[in-house]
Amino acid sequence: MLKDFLRRISRNPVSLFGVWVTSVSAVIFFSLFGMELVGFSGSPYIGIMAFLIVPAFFIGGLLLIPFGIWRAKRRARKALEAGEAAPDEGFPILDFNSEKVRKIAMILSVLSVVNLIIIATATYKGVEIMGSTKFCGTACHTVMAPEYTTYQNSPHAKVKCVECHIGSGASWFVKSKLSGSWQLISVAFNLYQRPIPTPVHNLRPARDTCEQCHWPTKFVGDRLKVITRFNEDEENSEIKTALLIHVGGNQGSVSRGIHWHVDRGVKIRYQSDEKRQAIGDVEMTKADGTVELFKAPKPLEKAQADWRTMDCVDCHNRPSHIYRLPEDEVNTSMASGRIDRTLPFIRREAVKALKAPYATREEAAMKIRQALTGFYAKEHPDMAKARAATIEDAVKDVTRIYEGNVWPHMKINWGSYPTNLGHTQVDGCFRCHDDEHKTAAGKKISQDCALCHSVLAQDEKDPKILKDLLNP
Ligand code: HEC
Ligand code: HEC
Ligand code: HEC
Ligand code: HEC
Ligand code: HEC
Numbered sequence: 001m002l003k004d005f006l007r008r009i010s011r012n013p014v015s016l017f018g019v020w021v022t023s024v025s026a027v028i029f030f031s032l033f034g035m036e037l038v039g040f041s042g043s044p045y046i047g048i049m050a051f052l053i054v055p056a057f058f059i060g061g062l063l064l065i066p067f068g069i070w071r072a073k074r075r076a077r078k079a080l081e082a083g084e085a086a087p088d089e090g091f092p093i094l095d096f097n098s099e100k101v102r103k104i105a106m107i108l109s110v111l112s113v114v115n116l117i118i119i120a121t122a123t124y125k126g127v128e129i130m131g132s133t134k135f136c137g138t139a140c141h142t143v144m145a146p147e148y149t150t151y152q153n154s155p156h157a158k159v160k161c162v163e164c165h166i167g168s169g170a171s172w173f174v175k176s177k178l179s180g181s182w183q184l185i186s187v188a189f190n191l192y193q194r195p196i197p198t199p200v201h202n203l204r205p206a207r208d209t210c211e212q213c214h215w216p217t218k219f220v221g222d223r224l225k226v227i228t229r230f231n232e233d234e235e236n237s238e239i240k241t242a243l244l245i246h247v248g249g250n251q252g253s254v255s256r257g258i259h260w261h262v263d264r265g266v267k268i269r270y271q272s273d274e275k276r277q278a279i280g281d282v283e284m285t286k287a288d289g290t291v292e293l294f295k296a297p298k299p300l301e302k303a304q305a306d307w308r309t310m311d312c313v314d315c316h317n318r319p320s321h322i323y324r325l326p327e328d329e330v331n332t333s334m335a336s337g338r339i340d341r342t343l344p345f346i347r348r349e350a351v352k353a354l355k356a357p358y359a360t361r362e363e364a365a366m367k368i369r370q371a372l373t374g375f376y377a378k379e380h381p382d383m384a385k386a387r388a389a390t391i392e393d394a395v396k397d398v399t400r401i402y403e404g405n406v407w408p409h410m411k412i413n414w415g416s417y418p419t420n421l422g423h424t425q426v427d428g429c430f431r432c433h434d435d436e437h438k439t440a441a442g443k444k445i446s447q448d449c450a451l452c453h454s455v456l457a458q459d460e461k462d463p464k465i466l467k468d469l470l471n472p
Pocket of ligand 3: 206214215220223245247259261311312313316
């Protein structure tokens with residue numbers, strides 16, 4: 001019977017090819033898996049190779065074997081029907097009394113078990129790899145570099161990509177693999193848009209992702225936020241803004257403040273354009289069930305067909321891929337001492353160097369260095385020598401800032417991905433809170449400055465309120 005089986009396989013090239021592909025894949029698979037077991041884990045590409053590509057060939061080869069036999073049989077039958085002489089293949093008769101048949105059955109069973117082990121290991125490892133941050137962030141690295149880098153500089157640097165982008169459950173897993181396959185094709189054939197367009201319209205609703213970690217009804221209360229800035233004068237003089245933000249949330253049975261929008265029972269739906277920047281009519285359902293409609297001052301030009309239900313990402317649209325502005329970045333670096341604030345005009349010059357247009361990141365690194373060292377050589381030659389190391393530190397940090405926010409090859413520049421949290425970069429909260437969305441009774445979505453925060457100090461030198469808080 002073994003002879004018969006081998007004869008059938010060897011007589012048809014398709015099965016023979018299948019056997020060859022399967023055996024070669026198995027050998028490669030075991031070598032790569034062995035390498036991983038002894039602790040060698042090179043680039044994520046080795047993992048993708050070992051647990052996604054090689055197993056695909058392995059299974060393909062296995063399927064080719066019966067296909068080849070089936071094809072050969074069909075040909076033989078057709079030949080017979082046409083009246084030509086062809087051997088009738090028929091099924092072999094299995095006689096388990098024969099020792100030979102028993103041996104073959106044993107060998108085939110053992111081989112099948114080995115095959116199953118390979119397929120199971122590969123599936124398990126494959127799913128694990130596709131869910132890893134390394135895979136998501138670096139597999140198509142030139143495309144994902146901006147998201148991966150900004151993510152690593154965010155409070156969510158330890159949260160896996162899949163926890164926000166896929167979440168748990170089989171249906172979203174399958175959906176993500178389907179859209180992932182399309183994305184793979186669009187990257188391979190260079191069909192994707194640069195920068196990647198936002199908002200992401202098929203993002204999983206936040207209650208299945210964000211709310212798995214953040215208790216939506218947690219009472220946050222008021223949050224003090226102090227923003228330190230530096231002026232563009234020679235001394236880079238320091239100024240501060242202090243806000244008391246009424247984040248609020250649920251407390252007992254009452255809910256108020258900013259997080260009221262996502263409290264249990266509250267539902268806000270709105271109409272918008274594709275970018276979700278122009279907002280049309282807004283419908284509010286309160287916890288007590290009353291519904292109110294705030295009409296937009298004028299109808300939208302290109303309204304999306306669906307009304308969107310507001311959730312976390314309508315305000316927190318940049319929880320993880322945070323692109324900052326050059327002024328904010330330089331202020332933070334100076335406040336934390338990475339850039340020495342005693343260098344004359346460093347605030348003005350650093351921002352100027354960052355905002356200049358560059359074609360590539362390499363060009364940016366070179367020209368930022370030239371701009372800063374050139375400025376001190378020309379305007380403060382004494383300092384250029386005496387404080388060369390301090391200037392060098394500033395050059396390094398300004399380059400780091402550029403490389404953490406701008407990717408010319410993806411057409412990502414300052415402000416390409418603005419945040420809706422607030423109203424400084426884009427309208428943000430003011431998309432609805434514009435005093436222009438009104439109910440029939442004339443009630444407005446308010447822009448009252450005290451609704452969301454108290455501005456305790458704005459761009460003040462040494463604000464008294466902060467002194468009082470620090471030295472009561
Ligand atoms: C804390 C949750 C969170 C994590 C973790 C996260 N993302 Fe995102 N991501 C988002 C949200 C929310 C958006 C949608 C932004 C929008 O619609 O404007 C987004 C958008 C994107 C976009 C579209 C372009 C953009 O910048 O908005 C890409 C690509 C992306 N994420 C890739 C990744 C990759 C790769 C990782 C892991 C390295 C990751 N994400 C981790 C929440 C997350
Ligand atoms: C897997 C768990 C997890 C998920 C999912 C998650 N987060 Fe977070 N989030 C965290 C952790 C951990 C922190 C950091 C806490 C810290 O550093 O104090 C955080 C911090 C935050 C902060 C505070 C940032 C700050 O500057 O203080 C916000 C806002 C936030 N997350 C919003 C979101 C939103 C919106 C989503 C959904 C798109 C989300 N998170 C999904 C775990 C998660
Ligand atoms: C109406 C807009 C809005 C919505 C909707 C919203 N947030 Fe916020 N959230 C804010 C603002 C504004 C802050 C304060 C930001 C700051 O401190 O800089 C904040 C602060 C936070 C913080 C930090 C709180 C702390 O302890 O300091 C977390 C975490 C957070 N939000 C998570 C969420 C999650 C999860 C959701 C969805 C269930 C959500 N937010 C919905 C506007 C919103
Ligand atoms: C999609 C529209 C929309 C957006 C965007 C939006 N809001 Fe609102 N907000 C509303 C509506 C509607 C109300 C209820 C108005 C009323 O009842 O008078 C409201 C009420 C509020 C309230 C009062 C809640 C209470 O009753 O205590 C606060 C505070 C608030 N919003 C803050 C914000 C902040 C901060 C942002 C931006 C981060 C924001 N909103 C973005 C629609 C929006
Ligand atoms: C609907 C809510 C809302 C209203 C109304 C509102 N703000 Fe704000 N404002 C915010 C939020 C949210 C932030 C951002 C807080 C953060 O940085 O996390 C902010 C930030 C600010 C800042 C600090 C910006 C910076 O970076 O220096 C100032 C100043 C400010 N608001 C002034 C005002 C004034 C003046 C008004 C009245 C015309 C007003 N706001 C009305 C929600 C609101």
